[in-house]
Structure formats: structure tokens, C-alpha cells
Amino acid sequence: MRALPNHILKALQAWAIVTKDRSASDSSFGSSFKEVWSKRKRNMIFGSKFNPLATKFTGFSVCHHLYDDSVMLTLVRYGIYSSLSTESATATFLLLQNWKSLNANAYMQMLRKYPEHCTILGIIPQASVTYRR
Amino acid sequence: MAPKDTSYDNLERQGFDLHPDPLNNWKTAHGDTIRQKAVFDMQPTNPELDIQPTGNYEVWIREISPIAQVKLARTEAHRIDTEIPISPTKYATLPQVSDATRACAYTPDGKFVGMLSTKLYNNLANAFHHAMDSGYHNQVMPPSKDLNSELVSILYYKRNAPRKFINK
Numbered sequence: 631m632r633a634l635p636n637h638i639l640k641a642l643q644a645w646a647i648v649t650k651d652r653s654a655s656d657s658s659f660g661s662s663f664k665e666v667w668s669k670r671k672r673n674m675i676f677g678s679k680f681n682p683l684a685t686k687f688t689g690f691s692v693c694h695h696l697y698d699d700s701v702m703l704t705l706v707r708y709g710i711y712s713s714l715s716t717e718s719a720t721a722t723f724l725l726l727q728n729w730k731s732l733n734a735n736a737y738m739q740m741l742r743k744y745p746e747h748c749t750i751l752g753i754i755p756q757a758s759v760t761y762r763r
Numbered sequence: 764m765a766p767k768d769t770s771y772d773n774l775e776r777q778g779f780d781l782h783p784d785p786l787n788n789w790k791t792a793h794g795d796t797i798r799q800k801a802v803f804d805m806q807p808t809n810p811e812l813d814i815q816p817t818g819n820y821e822v823w824i825r826e827i828s829p830i831a832q833v834k835l836a837r838t839e840a841h842r843i844d845t846e847i848p849i850s851p852t853k854y855a856t857l858p859q860v861s862d863a864t865r866a867c868a869y870t871p872d873g874k875f876v877g878m879l880s881t882k883l884y885n886n887l888a889n890a891f892h893h894a895m896d897s898g899y900h901n902q903v904m905p906p907s908k909d910l911n912s913e914l915v916s917i918l919y920y921k922r923n924a925p926r927k928f929i930n931k
Contacts, residue, residue, distance in 0.1 A: 661886065672903065672913075672917075674894070674899050674900075675899070675903055675913050676887060676891055676894055677894035
């Protein structure tokens with residue numbers, strides 16, 4: 631099952647006060663996140679909320695969806711517009727793929743378009759991202 | 764025309780009994796009793812993984828021995844040439860076998876669906892019971908039967924979900 635490595639999630643929780651997982655996989659259930667969202671409606675059985683895009687992003691969230699350019703563009707747009715349209719403190723940490731160091735993707739162009747509202751915090755080497763089961 | 768073996772005696776027929784209906788002499792009646800008791804399962808059965816059907820969704824914590832294929836080198840210089848025979852200086856690349864405890868999920872007819880780590884299984888079980896106590900289950904249709912059936916459902920979902928990951 632697809633899930634981010636624990637050390638990345640724990641670092642975000644410890645140092646960026648992230649409490650919400652907008653892209654929960656099964657292994658997010660029962661974790662220390664206060665709220666999790668899943669795109670599978672049936673996962674409400676495990677306490678997750680349905681459809682991360684049903685409401686605007688508020689609070690401090692992590693989001694790591696499929697490696698699909700259109701999905702990631704949607705999330706970047708959603709994160710930016712959510713922060714622009716809310717009064718409460720909002721930060722969305724997205725883990726975006728940077729294939730072969732190309733940054734001409736639509737979502738990367740979107741990041742450059744809103745420099746006051748989003749920034750690249752760092753690049754995680756491929757070898758440090760191993761998915762757990 | 765009667766089948767040729769009707770004229771053979773029992774010794775020549777090697778013990779095969781003729782069918783009592785003379786029109787079906789060619790159909791052997793040999794082992795009728797045991798054949799009527801036999802049940803043929805048309806679904807593939809894997810005796811290493813599947814269990815005896817219980818009629819319920821099951822999750823068993825059990826010892827398994829997963830086999831992991833060793834990743835072969837990708838560069839041309841390190842690629843293993845399968846034409847060169849194994850020798851004292853050229854070792855075979857064998858899969859790695861390890862022992863592990865896993866939560867294995869089965870359908871009511873005993874078919875293995877998939878497995879989870881015991882830690883993930885415990886997390887999911889805790890989340891399931893917490894959500895049930897919090898009333899989340901009332902919002903889900905059809906209502907949940909039990910934890911095991913939901914875990915099997917998740918594993919089926921994962922198996923059938925389209926794989927969008929493309930290594931660019």
C-alpha cells in the first residue's frame with residue numbers, strides 16, 4: 631500500500647505542526663493525524679473523511695497524491711486558492727514529483743506564478759523516499 | 764457398432780467396469796462411487812496460501828516466507844549474462860527468502876486476497892473500532908458487517924485500482 635515514509639510524515643508533524651492528511655492511504659488510519667481524507671468513500675468505516683476536494687484546505691495539512699500531473703496541478707491550485715480565501719492560518723505541504731529535474735510541469739509553473747503564497751522548501755533525493763507497506 | 768472393448772474380458776480391461784447401460788458402454792463406470800463424492804473447484808487454488816473455507820471473511824495472523832526477487836543491475840556493464848553458465852566465480856542470483864508475521868486476509872471460500880503488516884492491521888483495527896464508537900459507521904451504506912470484510916474490501920480495491928505510477 632502506498633504511504634509516505636514515516637520520517638517525512640513525522641518531520642512534518644513535529645516541525646510544521648501538520649495535523650491533517652489530505653491524501654490518506656490505508657496506513658494513515660489509526661496514525662497520529664487528527665483528521666484524514668480519502669478518495670475512497672468506504673474508508674469512512676475507518677474514520678476518514680471523504681473527498682479531500684469537497685471543502686477548502688484550512689489548517690496545516692500534508693498532501694501527497696498520485697504521480698499524475700493533472701492531479702498535482704489540481705492540488706496546487708486548490709492549496710493556493712484555499713489559502714487566499716481563508717482567514718485562518720493555512721499551510722498545505724505538497725510533495726510534488728520532479729522527474730529528471732524538469733520543472734516545466736503546469737504545477738511548477740503555478741508555483742512560480744504565486745511566489746508570495748508558495749515556495750519550494752526542499753528537494754528530497756529519490757533514494758530517501760521508500761514507500762512502506 | 765459396439766465399442767471394441769466390450770468384447771474384452773476384465774483382465775484385458777485392466778479392471779475398468781463397463782457402464783450398466785449397453786448404449787453407454789464406452790463410458791466407464793469405474794470409480795463411480797468416489798467420483799460422485801468428488802467436488803471440482805473451478806477457481807484456482809493455491810495450497811500454499813489458501814485456507815479451508817469457513818463461510819466468513821477471515822484475517823489470520825500467521826508466519827509466512829515471502830520471496831523477494833533480487834534487483835538486477837541496470838547498467839550494461841553489470842548486467843548478468845544468462846548465457847554464461849554458473850561457475851565458482853560467477854554466482855547465481857537467487858531470490859531472498861525471509862520469515863515474517865503477516866495478517867493474511869481470506870474470502871469466505873478460503874481464497875487468499877492479500878496481506879498486511881501486523882502493525883498496519885492493528886492500526887486499521889483500532890481506527891475501525893474508534894470510528895464505530897464515534898458513529899461514523901452510521902453514515903456508510905451498505906452498513907459494515909465486520910472488520911475482516913472491510914479489510915478484504917480494501918485489499919480488493921488496491922488490487923483493482925488503476926496503476927497511475929509511471930516511472931518517467
